[in-house]
Amino acid sequence: MITLEQVTKVFNQGRHNEVAAVRGVDLTIGDGRVTVLRGPSGSGKTTLLTVIGCLARPTTGRIRIDGEMVSGLPERFLNEVRRRTFGFVFQRFNLIRGLSARDNVMLPAYPTGRPHRALIDQAEGLLDRFGLADRASLSVEHLSGGEAQRVAIARALINDPAVIVADEPTASLDGERVAQFLAIAEDLKRAGKTVLITSHDPRITAAPLVDALVTMADGRIVEASP
Amino acid sequence: MRAAFERRRHLVDFAVGSLARHPTKNLGLVVTYALVVFLVGSVMLYGSAIRREAAAMLSSGPEITAQAMVMGRHDMSTSADVAALKGLRGVRRIEPRLWGYLWDSAGAANYTLMVPPPSDAAHAVGKGEAIVGEGVARARKLKPGAMLFLVSPSGKFLKTRVKSILSSDSALVSSDLVLVEEADFRAFFELPADVWTDVAITVTNPREVTTVAEKAALKLPRHRFVTRADMSRTAEALFSWREGLTLALLAGALVAFAILAFDKASGLSAEERREIGILKAIGWETGDVIALKLVEGGLVSGVAFLVGVIGAWAHVRFFAAGLFAPVLEGWSTLYPRFPLAPSIDALEIATLAALTVAPFTAAILVPVWRTATADPDAVMR
Ligand SMILES: Nc1ncnc2c1ncn2[C@@H]1O[C@H](COP(=O)(O)OP(=O)(O)OP(=O)(O)O)[C@@H](O)[C@H]1O
Ligand SMILES: [Mg+2]
Numbered sequence: 001m002i003t004l005e006q007v008t009k010v011f012n013q014g015r016h017n018e019v020a021a022v023r024g025v026d027l028t029i030g031d032g033r034v035t036v037l038r039g040p041s042g043s044g045k046t047t048l049l050t051v052i053g054c055l056a057r058p059t060t061g062r063i064r065i066d067g068e069m070v071s072g073l074p075e076r077f078l079n080e081v082r083r084r085t086f087g088f089v090f091q092r093f094n095l096i097r098g099l100s101a102r103d104n105v106m107l108p109a110y111p112t113g114r115p116h117r118a119l120i121d122q123a124e125g126l127l128d129r130f131g132l133a134d135r136a137s138l139s140v141e142h143l144s145g146g147e148a149q150r151v152a153i154a155r156a157l158i159n160d161p162a163v164i165v166a167d168e169p170t171a172s173l174d175g176e177r178v179a180q181f182l183a184i185a186e187d188l189k190r191a192g193k194t195v196l197i198t199s200h201d202p203r204i205t206a207a208p209l210v211d212a213l214v215t216m217a218d219g220r221i222v223e224a225s226p
Numbered sequence: 227m228r229a230a231f232e233r234r235r236h237l238v239d240f241a242v243g244s245l246a247r248h249p250t251k252n253l254g255l256v257v258t259y260a261l262v263v264f265l266v267g268s269v270m271l272y273g274s275a276i277r278r279e280a281a282a283m284l285s286s287g288p289e290i291t292a293q294a295m296v297m298g299r300h301d302m303s304t305s306a307d308v309a310a311l312k313g314l315r316g317v318r319r320i321e322p323r324l325w326g327y328l329w330d331s332a333g334a335a336n337y338t339l340m341v342p343p344p345s346d347a348a349h350a351v352g353k354g355e356a357i358v359g360e361g362v363a364r365a366r367k368l369k370p371g372a373m374l375f376l377v378s379p380s381g382k383f384l385k386t387r388v389k390s391i392l393s394s395d396s397a398l399v400s401s402d403l404v405l406v407e408e409a410d411f412r413a414f415f416e417l418p419a420d421v422w423t424d425v426a427i428t429v430t431n432p433r434e435v436t437t438v439a440e441k442a443a444l445k446l447p448r449h450r451f452v453t454r455a456d457m458s459r460t461a462e463a464l465f466s467w468r469e470g471l472t473l474a475l476l477a478g479a480l481v482a483f484a485i486l487a488f489d490k491a492s493g494l495s496a497e498e499r500r501e502i503g504i505l506k507a508i509g510w511e512t513g514d515v516i517a518l519k520l521v522e523g524g525l526v527s528g529v530a531f532l533v534g535v536i537g538a539w540a541h542v543r544f545f546a547a548g549l550f551a552p553v554l555e556g557w558s559t560l561y562p563r564f565p566l567a568p569s570i571d572a573l574e575i576a577t578l579a580a581l582t583v584a585p586f587t588a589a590i591l592v593p594v595w596r597t598a599t600a601d602p603d604a605v606m607r
Binding site for chain 2: 050055056057075076079080082083088090094096097098099103107108110111112113114115116155156159
């Protein structure tokens, strides 16, 4: 379970271009559930996701993961929590250009020191599961948007994290690909993963698998259900 | 254990791939780095090779050399001078020597003509014979048995048959030598029978060199007495000074290199910053990222260093440091050319590595550290 208390995030604090992207958020994200953050562009969804996922520190407020306070942790402990807990699917996927799909998927596991052969098998297993078996050796810049997203999801799963975080996963996908994404999310939920998604896409927000819908506006939560 | 090994292996694999993904930048770095190592390395290797040659030359020379002086200039010693030195306590051997320089217009080189001392049985030459150094043999295309003609400044001819060619560890000593018989030498240079170029003194106890030189000076006030220590000090000082001067000039190049390395190595491109952010976001630790960049830097500097050192060695060995030799040797260029044997001195290589690796590593670490410790979110954007 992840709980947020009075979390704020201010960019460029104290300077003329100061932006308060998140302003006093209280939120609880239940384990094994699919939670969707929605709201208009600029409302602070990505920022909140980033702070929850320990990719950035909140300016003020407290974040607990399974009771452990992570908001004040020093850098190296935060790294550890991040790797153990979260798998990220970024809006622009953030794959490493020039590397094959397989190598991109394996990358998060390098610091764990698992044997190379085992990693290859695992990465290929994930790619196969997402229908990308024949794309494994292809350099990622040659993949289509949908394919790149599924590589990004595979990469998020290689270390078997408890929470999968996806930022605007359907922004650039057509109907069929959206259905494919929802099927993957369903799978993850069934496997007991916590799924956290930002989206203003009604195909996502209205999907039956969504357990909690959180609406943001102007850096605050204006509605949370249930 | 196993995991740590695998982890390192992944890092190295990824580092190699990562270098290959930014070929232009890394190739540029290798080339610049290698060039700096080459320049500095050439000077250091050349300097030490020359100094070793000089030391070898001196160690094979006499402990004390007595030279007659007239108005501050070197003059010939007489048989009477040699006789005056006989019977001096602490002296093991007194050997009057005959040697002189000859500018050979045919070979366009300066030769040292010398009469081998009677104690040097291995190099004894008979009338009409000569033993020549490698440089002379090369310049005049001589083989044992060939004829060597020399012309003195006053037009005298000397016709000799080459008995053998000197092979010496110390090319500087022997390269330009022509050993001839005493009567031939005197006739060629038109010298009377009782004069000598200088007198070599060998002492019984090496620790008494100074005392012996002082006592000898009392017997022959018209002479100057030069000890081997004096000569090696002078040679060392001269070469070290020149090497120091050249290195100081190169320090400018080193500073420029440091700046370039700083800028190039780790003026991290947007792409590299993004990659670091991604690696951190997907679970790499700061230490992993820094280790990665160190491996990359190590590969770049290792390859470049090797290329530079090998280049410098070849420069000294095969081209006699053509780029720096004039500065290092001074105006009295060494003729004929001789091959230098640069030795790989561990301390010098270590110095060279420290001089180049340190600025390079700092240049890599500082910006990587800054990027790797920032929030991945801020870096990725
Ligand atoms: N690193 C940053 N520096 C400065 N301002 C930032 C930074 N990141 C986000 N912001 C600002 O914070 C606000 C919230 O941005 P955020 O990306 O969280 O919104 P969002 O809800 O995800 O929008 P969208 O739906 O367009 O993705 C915006 O005004 C944005 O300009
Ligand atoms: Mg966003």
